[in-house]
Amino acid sequence: MTGTALSVRDIVVTFDEFVALNHVTMNVNEGESFGIVGESGSGKSTLLRAVAGLNVFESGSLTVAGRSYSGSRRDKEFYRTVQMVFQDPYGSLHPRQTVDRLLLEPLAIHGFSDVDARIARALDEVGLGSGFRFRYSHQLSGGQRQRIAIARALILEPKILLLDEPTSALDASIQAEILNLLEQARKDRNLTFIMVSHDLGVISHMCERLAVMKKGEVVETVSVEALEKREFSQEYTRQLLVASEGFRRTA
Amino acid sequence: MSPLLTVENLRVSFPTRTGEVNAVRGVSFTLGRERLGIVGESGSGKSQTGRAIMGLTPGHAKITADRLNFDGVDLLSASKRQRRDMRGKRMAMILQDPKYSLNPVMPIGKQIIETLRTHESVSGRQARDRALAMLEAVQIRDPERVFDLYPHEVSGGMGQRIMIAMMLVCGPELLIADEPTSALDVTVQLEVLGILDKLVAERGMGLIFVSHDLRLVSSFCDRVLVMYAGRVVEELPSANLAAAQHPYTRGLLNCLPTIGSHRHPLPVLERQAEWTQ
Ligand SMILES: Nc1ncnc2c1ncn2[C@@H]1O[C@H](COP(=O)(O)OP(=O)(O)OP(=O)(O)O)[C@@H](O)[C@H]1O
Ligand SMILES: Nc1ncnc2c1ncn2[C@@H]1O[C@H](COP(=O)(O)OP(=O)(O)OP(=O)(O)O)[C@@H](O)[C@H]1O
Ligand SMILES: [Mg+2]
Ligand SMILES: [Mg+2]
Numbered sequence: 001m002t003g004t005a006l007s008v009r010d011i012v013v014t015f016d017e018f019v020a021l022n023h024v025t026m027n028v029n030e031g032e033s034f035g036i037v038g039e040s041g042s043g044k045s046t047l048l049r050a051v052a053g054l055n056v057f058e059s060g061s062l063t064v065a066g067r068s069y070s071g072s073r074r075d076k077e078f079y080r081t082v083q084m085v086f087q088d089p090y091g092s093l094h095p096r097q098t099v100d101r102l103l104l105e106p107l108a109i110h111g112f113s114d115v116d117a118r119i120a121r122a123l124d125e126v127g128l129g130s131g132f133r134f135r136y137s138h139q140l141s142g143g144q145r146q147r148i149a150i151a152r153a154l155i156l157e158p159k160i161l162l163l164d165e166p167t168s169a170l171d172a173s174i175q176a177e178i179l180n181l182l183e184q185a186r187k188d189r190n191l192t193f194i195m196v197s198h199d200l201g202v203i204s205h206m207c208e209r210l211a212v213m214k215k216g217e218v219v220e221t222v223s224v225e226a227l228e229k230r231e232f233s234q235e236y237t238r239q240l241l242v243a244s245e246g247f248r249r250t251a
Numbered sequence: 252m253s254p255l256l257t258v259e260n261l262r263v264s265f266p267t268r269t270g271e272v273n274a275v276r277g278v279s280f281t282l283g284r285e286r287l288g289i290v291g292e293s294g295s296g297k298s299q300t301g302r303a304i305m306g307l308t309p310g311h312a313k314i315t316a317d318r319l320n321f322d323g324v325d326l327l328s329a330s331k332r333q334r335r336d337m338r339g340k341r342m343a344m345i346l347q348d349p350k351y352s353l354n355p356v357m358p359i360g361k362q363i364i365e366t367l368r369t370h371e372s373v374s375g376r377q378a379r380d381r382a383l384a385m386l387e388a389v390q391i392r393d394p395e396r397v398f399d400l401y402p403h404e405v406s407g408g409m410g411q412r413i414m415i416a417m418m419l420v421c422g423p424e425l426l427i428a429d430e431p432t433s434a435l436d437v438t439v440q441l442e443v444l445g446i447l448d449k450l451v452a453e454r455g456m457g458l459i460f461v462s463h464d465l466r467l468v469s470s471f472c473d474r475v476l477v478m479y480a481g482r483v484v485e486e487l488p489s490a491n492l493a494a495a496q497h498p499y500t501r502g503l504l505n506c507l508p509t510i511g512s513h514r515h516p517l518p519v520l521e522r523q524a525e526w527t528q
Contacts, residue, residue, distance in 0.1 A: 015404070018396065039408075039438055039439055040406055040407070040408025040409060040412075040439045041392065041405075041406045041408060041409050045406060045407070087407050141293050141294055142293050143293055165407070169430075170293065170463070171291075171292045171293050171463030171503075172463060172464070172465060172503050172506050172507050173292055173502065173503060173506050173519060173520040174292070174293060175506075176506035176507075176508075176516075176517040176518065176519045176520075177519050179508065179516075179517055180516040180517055180519065183515065183516065184516070198408075198440075199508075200510055201507065201508045201509045201510055202508055204508070204510045204511070205508035205509075205513075205515075205517070206508075227510070228510060228511045236438075239438050240438060241510070243438045243440070243441050244510065245466075245470075246466050246467060246469070246470030246471075247441055247444050247448075247467060247470040247471040248441075248470070249448065
């Protein structure tokens, strides 16, 4: 039996009066690729951010690789285990930093010595040659930026990747390249993924199970297999499935 | 009936230290009161085409065209002032990066009201009501709460819908929507498209819908232009997207992951040098 990579129990996050996450529970197994779908504003990013310590959770518990975390405090050990790729490739990398600086920073923080070799390997792994090493991030296309963001997340050799809409800002051909890249990395390193996407096609391609969120709650957790066979219970899940087939003009 | 918009041989180029970047290289099309889709890969010139029509091209760029005509107005010879007056009121563009287009230090409701009051003289009360109604129309769940939030306090998809509300509040005749729904989950995406669809059908608005989502475009628009490297390489009636001839269009259709088809790894595009010719 495989162990649990990450478990979230009864987490509550509020912003002033507004309850963004309302007792959310989620278990992700080691080596699993777990998807999160749900409507805009349902709390998907907030959930990943709460795990990463970027949003404080008021109650509930978080366990990662057997260690418990609370509030927003995360130690170095946590970031060696968990890394995050953000929703917006334009906002997540500092535009006036070179790729080299962006990749060096996490290595320096965690006291790695063989930085040159690691940076070269990381660039190679995401399909960007060493020619990109001294470019500024504002000189990169959206797809290239997302590759750098992934390289930066992988460079510390984490066990778990939190991926917030990693391809929604990219066109179909670049999306396919990035998804292939992520799958390869997962295979090579036996990674665990938690991946948010509003595209059920992407989730069913990448994940084994998924949670459906609505208004700050997980309303259903199903396997992709069950989704494909339409074996689920929530009306909202059905709506998502129908919607993924495209626009239909009524009347 | 003469078209709402005529674009003939539009070119946009940027002088850079390493030479000219030709972002748009001779694009032509006309738009009636219909839904026109523009698809194409990143960097193919979709946004720069839209920006040139709107008069939002960066100052140092060079724009030429044989014709650029909006409802009888020659946009190439229109003054800066004329174009500014038109923008927001008669033609509007939903920009691709909502986070950058919203003022980070002003509450959302106030921004919508300001847009409205730049173009129409309405009372404070009326402006507030219309702003709230617009937020509701784009399916913001509790408009009263969101009204007072700052841009960094809303989710990615909410930011996009707020931009849409802001652009629609004056009721433009031409709307260019640049990836307006890329951050929205599918159900909200369809609701937003429903709103745009209604505006085309009921008010006769002309809509240019820029997206990299072929499936969505083909189900929503009447016609689709496929752009590659600054040019239109193919024009298709949406219903017939599957019959696309250009290898780029066919490649794009082929690399989408779909539910139930398990292709690992996904096919990727092999770009050919001759496509840029
Ligand atoms: N800093 C904040 N202050 C106030 N409200 C916030 C803040 N961050 C998030 N929220 C609210 O929490 C809710 C959930 O936001 P979140 O970003 O998690 O949504 P999401 O599911 O990721 O949506 P999307 O698909 O649009 O990205 C939204 O209603 C949002 O307005
Ligand atoms: N200020 C600028 N200086 C030089 N080149 C520019 C500038 N702005 C845009 N470009 C170039 O113009 C080309 C077209 O850009 P545009 O933004 O129209 O692409 P797009 O089709 O909208 O792509 P995306 O899908 O990524 O939004 C790109 O190659 C881009 O690098
Ligand atoms: Mg989000
Ligand atoms: Mg663009």
